[in-house]
Amino acid sequence: MLFSKLVALLSATLVLASSKPRSVQKLNIIRDTDGLQTNVTWDEYSLMINGERMFMFSGEVHPYRMPSQSLYLDILQKVKSMGFNTVSFYVFWGIVEPKRGVISFEGFRDLQPFFDAAMEAGIYLMARPGPYINAETTAGGFPGWGTYTPSLWRTSNTTYYEAWQNYVSTTAHILAENQITNGGPIILVQSENEYTGWAPGYSEDFTYEAELLSAWRTAGIKVPITFNDASPEGHYLTVNIWGYDSYPNGFDCSSPYTWASNAVPTYFWSAHEEYAPEEPNAVYEYQGGAFDGWGGSGYDTCAILTGPDFERVFYKNELATSTTYLNLYMIYGGTNWGGIAHPGVYTSYDYGSAIAEDRTLREKYYELKLQANFLRVSPAYLTTRPMNSYSNQGAFTGNQALLTTQVLDVVGNQTGFYVIRQANASSNAMEMYTLTLPTSVGNLTVPVLGGQLTLDGKDSKVHVVDYAAGANTLLYSTAEITTWATIDGRDIIVVYGNAGELHETAFKFDGTVPAATVVSGSEQLKSETINSTNLVIQYTTTGQTVVEVGSDVLLYILDRANAYEFWVLYPPTTGAYANYSTADPILVKGGYFIRSVDVSGSTLALLGDLNSTASFEIIAPAASSAQVTFNGEPLTLEKTSYGTLTAEKTVSLPQVNIPTLESLTWKTADSLPEITPTYDDSSWTTANHTTTVNPTQPSTPVVLYAGDYGYHTGNILWRAHFTSLGAETGFTLNVQGGSAFGYSVWLDSSFIGSWVGDAVYESYQSSFSFPGTLSKGSAHVLTILQDHMGYEEDWTAASDDFKAPRGLLSYSFEGSNATTVDLWKVIGNLGGEDYVDTTRGPLNEGGLYGERQGWHLPDFDDSYWADGLPTNGISSAGVSFYRTTFELDIPSGVDYPMAIVTTNMTTNPYFRSQFYVNGYQFGKYVNSVGPQQAFPVPQGILNYNGLNTLAVSLWAHENEGAKLSSIALEVLAQVESSMAAVVNQPMPPWTPRPGAS
Numbered sequence: 001m002l003f004s005k006l007v008a009l010l011s012a013t014l015v016l017a018s019s020k021p022r023s024v025q026k027l028n029i030i031r032d033t034d035g036l037q038t039n040v041t042w043d044e045y046s047l048m049i050n051g052e053r054m055f056m057f058s059g060e061v062h063p064y065r066m067p068s069q070s071l072y073l074d075i076l077q078k079v080k081s082m083g084f085n086t087v088s089f090y091v092f093w094g095i096v097e098p099k100r101g102v103i104s105f106e107g108f109r110d111l112q113p114f115f116d117a118a119m120e121a122g123i124y125l126m127a128r129p130g131p132y133i134n135a136e137t138t139a140g141g142f143p144g145w146g147t148y149t150p151s152l153w154r155t156s157n158t159t160y161y162e163a164w165q166n167y168v169s170t171t172a173h174i175l176a177e178n179q180i181t182n183g184g185p186i187i188l189v190q191s192e193n194e195y196t197g198w199a200p201g202y203s204e205d206f207t208y209e210a211e212l213l214s215a216w217r218t219a220g221i222k223v224p225i226t227f228n229d230a231s232p233e234g235h236y237l238t239v240n241i242w243g244y245d246s247y248p249n250g251f252d253c254s255s256p257y258t259w260a261s262n263a264v265p266t267y268f269w270s271a272h273e274e275y276a277p278e279e280p281n282a283v284y285e286y287q288g289g290a291f292d293g294w295g296g297s298g299y300d301t302c303a304i305l306t307g308p309d310f311e312r313v314f315y316k317n318e319l320a321t322s323t324t325y326l327n328l329y330m331i332y333g334g335t336n337w338g339g340i341a342h343p344g345v346y347t348s349y350d351y352g353s354a355i356a357e358d359r360t361l362r363e364k365y366y367e368l369k370l371q372a373n374f375l376r377v378s379p380a381y382l383t384t385r386p387m388n389s390y391s392n393q394g395a396f397t398g399n400q401a402l403l404t405t406q407v408l409d410v411v412g413n414q415t416g417f418y419v420i421r422q423a424n425a426s427s428n429a430m431e432m433y434t435l436t437l438p439t440s441v442g443n444l445t446v447p448v449l450g451g452q453l454t455l456d457g458k459d460s461k462v463h464v465v466d467y468a469a470g471a472n473t474l475l476y477s478t479a480e481i482t483t484w485a486t487i488d489g490r491d492i493i494v495v496y497g498n499a500g501e502l503h504e505t506a507f508k509f510d511g512t513v514p515a516a517t518v519v520s521g522s523e524q525l526k527s528e529t530i531n532s533t534n535l536v537i538q539y540t541t542t543g544q545t546v547v548e549v550g551s552d553v554l555l556y557i558l559d560r561a562n563a564y565e566f567w568v569l570y571p572p573t574t575g576a577y578a579n580y581s582t583a584d585p586i587l588v589k590g591g592y593f594i595r596s597v598d599v600s601g602s603t604l605a606l607l608g609d610l611n612s613t614a615s616f617e618i619i620a621p622a623a624s625s626a627q628v629t630f631n632g633e634p635l636t637l638e639k640t641s642y643g644t645l646t647a648e649k650t651v652s653l654p655q656v657n658i659p660t661l662e663s664l665t666w667k668t669a670d671s672l673p674e675i676t677p678t679y680d681d682s683s684w685t686t687a688n689h690t691t692t693v694n695p696t697q698p699s700t701p702v703v704l705y706a707g708d709y710g711y712h713t714g715n716i717l718w719r720a721h722f723t724s725l726g727a728e729t730g731f732t733l734n735v736q737g738g739s740a741f742g743y744s745v746w747l748d749s750s751f752i753g754s755w756v757g758d759a760v761y762e763s764y765q766s767s768f769s770f771p772g773t774l775s776k777g778s779a780h781v782l783t784i785l786q787d788h789m790g791y792e793e794d795w796t797a798a799s800d801d802f803k804a805p806r807g808l809l810s811y812s813f814e815g816s817n818a819t820t821v822d823l824w825k826v827i828g829n830l831g832g833e834d835y836v837d838t839t840r841g842p843l844n845e846g847g848l849y850g851e852r853q854g855w856h857l858p859d860f861d862d863s864y865w866a867d868g869l870p871t872n873g874i875s876s877a878g879v880s881f882y883r884t885t886f887e888l889d890i891p892s893g894v895d896y897p898m899a900i901v902t903t904n905m906t907t908n909p910y911f912r913s914q915f916y917v918n919g920y921q922f923g924k925y926v927n928s929v930g931p932q933q934a935f936p937v938p939q940g941i942l943n944y945n946g947l948n949t950l951a952v953s954l955w956a957h958e959n960e961g962a963k964l965s966s967i968a969l970e971v972l973a974q975v976e977s978s979m980a981a982v983v984n985q986p987m988p989p990w991t992p993r994p995g996a997s
């Protein structure tokens with residue numbers, strides 16, 4: 001009521017929102033989107049959903065990187081149970097409109113299952129439809145046809161403007177239907193992406209920005225429009241809620257324990273106050289992991305670089321800037337299956353995220369849960385301001401090695417949050433300190449009962465002062481709070497510290513001070529009444545200790561490992577937004593993952609996943625927990641002396657039969673008939689363009705850029721027909737394909753050489769000798785097979801970097817400058833932009849003969865092929881294809897993620913392979929570059945209950961040939977699971993492929 005009145009009253013002042021006065025007005029003016037809607041509003045402190053302030057703790061998930069759509073719910077529920085309420089996602093223009101004017105949201109590209117899963121998980125969505133997204137995707141999300149569309153992209157240039165119209169309006173309509181204003185999950189839409197840097201001579205194009213804003217609104221976007229500056233530099237300030245990105249620990253996963261001494265950002269608050277003082281401090285991408293490139297050190301190292309210690313230090317530092325919108329990129333990375341990747345990343349996009357590529361949970365997940373649950377129950381934080389951002393060294397502690405930022409609730413009752421960290425971020429020193437804090441009862445030096453607090457190396461803490469927890473007020477707590485909940489009239493307060501640390505929690509009472517009694521655990525408390533109405537409790541955080549403070553407080557004192565085990569769950573209410581409720585929390589300790597809770601009558605139904613036998617403690621209203629079920633089975637309950645429930649649940653992890661792939665029958669066929677004398681390439685595309693709009697102007701008589709002929713992904717074959725002048729001794733060529741690409745060249749049927757590729761070169765010039773002299777007037781053909789690692793991104797606006805061609809940059813005949821190519825032919829994926837497999841999309845298959853023929857697809861008749869394994873391989877340079885089938889019969893009720901795994905081959909190491917599972921390309925392997933050897937394939941792409949087809953391509957770069965060192969199907973984790981049944985993605989079988997030759 002008050003809220004809607006306020007909005008009405010202020011509608012006259014809404015013009016302020018768009019004109020962005022630079023003067024700092026602390027008016028607490030609630031803004032909407034110029035009267036379009038009132039569901040999502042904001043002021044200078046936070047976002048509000050239907051008037052309720054929220055810390056938007058968000059994680060990035062890309063639907064297109066998880067094509068098994070029935071797993072969306074599992075991922076989003078994992079995000080939700082971590083205490084998050086929002087997910088941010090990109091839409092990838094290049095896969096939606098691979099042929100200009102033909103837009104398809106078919107199959108895995110359909111966004112509706114993602115929206116539906118968000119509603120079911122109770123997760124809000126921020127949509128980021130680009131049109132440019134970066135995202136380590138090929139061409140940064142631009143469609144391949146963009147590479148031959150003239151004029152600078154990411155500007156207001158008319159040609160580009162016309163190019164994005166169709167995509168933006170079609171996509172925006174789909175998003176609009178799923179906005180919160182229409183009963184959907186979308187609360188924000190981002191325009192462009194990191195539009196922050198420009199090629200020399202160009203600058204921020206305000207016309208382009210305005211055109212996009214207008215296009216979103218015209219197509220029906222009513223929720224606030226946001227923008228993420230790549231770093232806080234004040235670009236695109238005309239959006240509703242401006243914000244920025246930051247990756248402060250960088251991407252060098254090979255030195256994961258090394259942090260720069262000044263790695264923790266310190267200027268975000270001043271930047272926010274300079275650029276968007278009337279909006280919430282919003283960080284739309286904050287480092288949640290790191291990507292890893294070809295030849296990199298692997299995602300396990302990225303998970304260390306951005307591990308729990310990183311999460312503590314860097315995310316708590318965001319609280320020192322009163323950030324109230326925090327999106328972690330990535331929270332679930334997924335897979336660059338097919339041709340999704342740009343050359344800077346390989347097949348896995350695990351990202352070292354809290355939720356791994358195979359959907360298992362890293363320790364990072366549990367650390368984040370501690371922080372997210374705290375923010376959810378700390379509304380005072382939502383109206384805070386940092387009070388001493390630039391004078392925090394030694395503040396409150398007197399210890400110059402420590403920075404303490406005071407963050408005060410300036411609207412409410414002055415609740416204080418004291419964020420403490422090392423001044424030198426790289427320090428591993430154990431710092432001792434006491435805190436002298438202003439409190440509502442005057443200054444106190446904490447610990448009051450003696451001793452010192454500790455900050456051990458790469459750590460950070462949030463100490464609270466005058467903090468409301470239900471009916472109680474904590475005068476202060478040095479142990480951090482992960483949650484509190486009022487259950488059956490009792491305030492359950494859960495605090496934690498590192499094992500063995502000294503801490504104090506003090507309660508502020510009005511009158512009589514009750515006693516503190518240990519009711520569980522071995523901890524010895526020290527307690528004392530100070531100022532006659534305040535009770536100070538001192539303890540160390542070791543294991544779990546439960547303390548009753550009078551009759552209406554239950555204080556859980558935990559070490560970190562015990563705190564990790566706490567889950568905060570909310571029973572659904574009714575209606576479409578039932579799963580968004582944050583009322584009536586239920587606390588559960590134990591279990592690898594608790595997915596949800598439901599209450600019906602006196603029964604509490606828990607759904608969860610276990611990887612070992614669980615001991616639960618359940619804190620729930622007595623009336624709704626007379627019986628408790630776990631995944632539908634009743635638990636045998638016992639009651640603790642202090643009124644909570646405990647139960648054991650044995651885990652059930654059935655053995656499964658996984659086929660030994662190397663024991664199966666495999667079929668093999670040659671996949672390079674192009675080098676046989678009778679091969680006919682007449683149906684290929686003739687490469688005969690003499691001009692191109694590409695910024696890289698050709699130095700060859702005809703344009704030899706695959707993209708100009710509509711081939712944008714995977715392997716590309718070129719054929720150069722020439723007539724000998726009798727003097728040629730060899731061939732020199734410069735081929736470009738992106739980092740880790742390679743190529744091989746044949747003269748007629750003779751192999752003449754390869755560039756085997758490495759992580760450094762995006763293009764490479766080689767000279768190969770002909771095996772003998774050619775007779776004058778004889779006709780020959782050179783066959784060039786090259787890899788395409790994706791297009792470059794277009795990070796720098798107005799650079800057109802994404803147009804960097806894939807193909808031949810130059811060539812010449814050794815010994816005979818006058819020799820010319822009479823005819824150039826090129827082929828990539830069958831059909832090019834008129835790609836054949838609309839289910840698996842435009843990037844799934846490349847131009848190898850076997851791919852053009854559909855040999856990677858289920859049901860292709862390989863009965864006439866020879867027997868042969870990829871681990872036997874081939875004995876000369878060339879390409880071969882291998883196929884096998886196997887059955888799986890995995891019982892329901894488990895989540896056993898699997899991967900195709902190979903190992904490094906050290907003899908004859910120069911080869912590359914692709915792994916196709918039921919026609920979906922889920923692995924691009926370059927043996928000599930690496931690092932990836934395990935290629936997770938999600939359930940639903942892998943058929944867990946029936947037949948699977950595995951196809952492998954093997955391209956040997958050297959005369960000695962090549963073979964895979966090994967190939968296996970491995971179970972990556974065994975989890976008893978409550979996830980919804982997985983429905984297989986469509987796996988259309990082979991059908992005749994007209995035109996494939």
Ligand SMILES: *[C@@H]1O[C@H](CO)[C@@H](O)[C@H](O)[C@H]1NC(C)=O
Nearest residue numbers: 038039050180181183184577
């Ligand atoms: C959006 O706001 C309107 C007006 O206050 C309200 O009636 C409606 O229920 C809200 N929608 C949602 C999904 O919360």
